[in-house]
Amino acid sequence: MATYSQDILIVGGGITGVALAYGLAGSGRRITVLDRQTPTNRASRTNVGLIWVQSKFLHLPDYARWGFLSSRAYPELVAELEAVSGLRIPVQFRGGLIPVLGEAEYRQRGDYIVKLRETLGEYRGDMIDRAALDALLPGIRFGREVTGAAWCEEDGVIEPLALLRAYRAALPRKGVELVDRDVLDVRPREGGGYQAITDNGIFEAETLVLAAGLANRRLARFALNDVPLYPDMGQVLLVERMPYVMPIPVLGATQTFGGTVIIGFRHENSGHRMSVEQKGVSGEGQWAMRVWPELADKRVIRSWVGLRVMPNDGMAIYSRLPGHANAYLICTHSAVTLAAAHTRLLPPFLLGGELPETARGMTLQRFGIAC
Ligand SMILES: Cc1cc2nc3c(=O)[nH]c(=O)nc-3n(C[C@H](O)[C@H](O)[C@H](O)COP(=O)(O)OP(=O)(O)OC[C@H]3O[C@@H](n4cnc5c(N)ncnc54)[C@H](O)[C@@H]3O)c2cc1C
Structure with a gap:
């Protein structure tokens, strides 16, 4: 050999x-x-x-800081990779949003951000109300229960x-x-x-x-x-292509650069199971339709399971x-x-x-x- x-x-x-x-x-x-x-x-x-990098992780402040360091190093790295590889990498560095439903959720997320800012010393984000959310993503008609969103300017999305x-x-x-x-x-x-x-x-x-x-x-x-280390299962629904309206990613119902929408944020410890189960995705699907009702009229074109590499x-x-x-x-x-x-x-x-x-x-x- x-x-x-x-x-x-x-x-x-x-x-x-x-x-x-x-x-x-x-x-x-x-x-x-x-x-x-x-x-x-x-x-x-x-x-x-x-x-x-937002909401990561009040109980692990150095891990949160590590994420910020990475996000700040990203733009220059992507430019370099594009030059060296000769390939284009679709990416947005315009922040990220976690929509909230109702007043209680709005307050709860806001409290979390306050604590995060106290713990980290600095945090480039805040809660934004419904009017500000509508102004940031004017192409999306959000559901009536959406009261606003947690916003962090250091998030982004890349075509993985x-x-x-x-x-x-x-x-x-x-x-x-x-x-x-x-x-x-x-x-x-x-x-x-x-x-x-x-x-x-x-x-x-x-x-x-x-x-x-x-x-x-x-x-x-x-x-x-x-x-x-253990396999942390994520189940994902892919919704058919729509006009591109999400230059700022929304956690849980994220539009890809090609126009499809990925729904799914659940974490499950189910060994190496690789099949999608309805109970694992239906809750997230319902949540996504409350956030973005237009999704209810669209077809799910694929679903898949991915196993996260999760330290204990x-x-x-x-x-x-x-x-x-x-x-x-x-x-x-x-x-x-x-x-x-x-x-x-x-x-x-x-x-x-x-x-x-x-x-x-x-x-x-x-x-x-x-x-
Ligand atoms: C549904 C889902 C959504 C996610 N979303 C995000 C997100 O939005 N942002 C984010 O930051 N992270 C996200 N993650 C997590 C992210 O995808 C993982 O952290 C990351 O892919 C881990 O990369 P890795 O290279 O360490 O491991 P892997 O992706 O598992 O890669 C390991 C590589 O090693 C190879 N390999 C394994 N065994 C052998 C062998 N014996 N011989 C040769 N090759 C081998 C594999 O084929 C593979 O190419 C998500 C994960 C899932 C499942």
């Missing part, structure tokens, strides 16, 4: 793996990303594309498949190899470094980065039996593996939102340095795992 040798091996070429690889390009290291599409590890290809494609097209131009292989196993090599055993050859490197989504649980077993406490995991100074575990459930932070801010850590201060609490140590 052929053996290939590199400095850094990244297992997983979803949005996390490619964002890290792109950030590492230019470090002078020889880098290979190994990726093979699997039926369950599809979060990078089934998501909504929100760059979403275009982002993934652009990263993947840019990598070879930056000298990074992207190789289609099924990684069957990874293990430490005698005398140092790591081996990835694939369906076609063995890949070796000094440094290993596991960015394979939920498959990280299996691939990390050489160092950690129980990765604190809802934060990201950026960590060395226990006993392995050169093996890294990267798992996040908001990897589109965080792609810019992953590209711009994580590479020094993967090259042996420290995590950025805001992300220092995101290692495995918080789960009581020495690393």
Whole structure:
């Protein structure tokens, strides 16, 4: 069996793996990303594309700050990726909205924003009333129960498949190899470094980065039996194409750049089930029609399930593996939102340095795992 040798091996070429690889390009290291599409590890290809930092997370202020850092790094990154890849990436950096129904919900969301602002010291958002919401999105006739929305100017939306494609097209131009292989196993090599055993050859490197989504649980077993990570199921309805009226994304009923509307925001811990169930989507469908009644006259043209890569406490995991100074575990459930932070801010850590201060609490140590 052929053996290939590199400095850094990244297992997983979803949005996390490619964002890290792109950030590492230019470090002078020889880098290979190994990726093979699997039926369950599809979060990078089934998501909504929100760059979403509002309401995240009062109980995890550093995680909230990390999201803001990513959102602020995004515009320059997208411009660069477009130039390097030669591909256009549809994106809006004009904020985001969470509509509320009734007065009680309006007050509740408003209280949350007040607390968030107190905790973070700064927060570029607020509640807006119905008149302001109508003025922001004049092409949408909101339902009569809608009293306003939570608004954050640092949110946005990107065409997630275009982002993934652009990263993947840019990598070879930056000298990074992207190789289609099924990684069957990874293990430490005698005398140092790591081996990835694939369906076609063995890949070796000094440094290993596991960015394979939920498959990280299996691939990390050489160092950690129980990765604190679970599949968090999202079920989504796709509504037929309508004229483009949502340049500012609405959480829960988000219009894509192509004009279709994605409904669905539920989180369920149901193992690896991949089938859509009516009870899992009907509540969100009803909510969406109360917010945007015109949807009631439209056809649902597709539905799908996607499994989020969810660390047990809802934060990201950026960590060395226990006993392995050169093996890294990267798992996040908001990897589109965080792609810019992953590209711009994580590479020094993967090259042996420290995590950025805001992300220092995101290692495995918080789960009581020495690393
Ligand atoms: C319905 C839904 C909506 C979402 N909406 C948003 C959103 O609006 N904004 C946001 O920020 N996030 C959103 N997310 C979350 C986001 O999609 C994930 O955080 C992100 O996709 C995780 O990316 P990843 O690269 O870490 O993992 P994955 O997407 O799982 O990618 C892992 C990659 O590794 C490959 N792989 C796995 N095992 C192997 C192996 N053995 N050999 C070779 N390759 C392998 C897989 O094929 C895949 O390409 C959403 C998720 C869902 C399910």
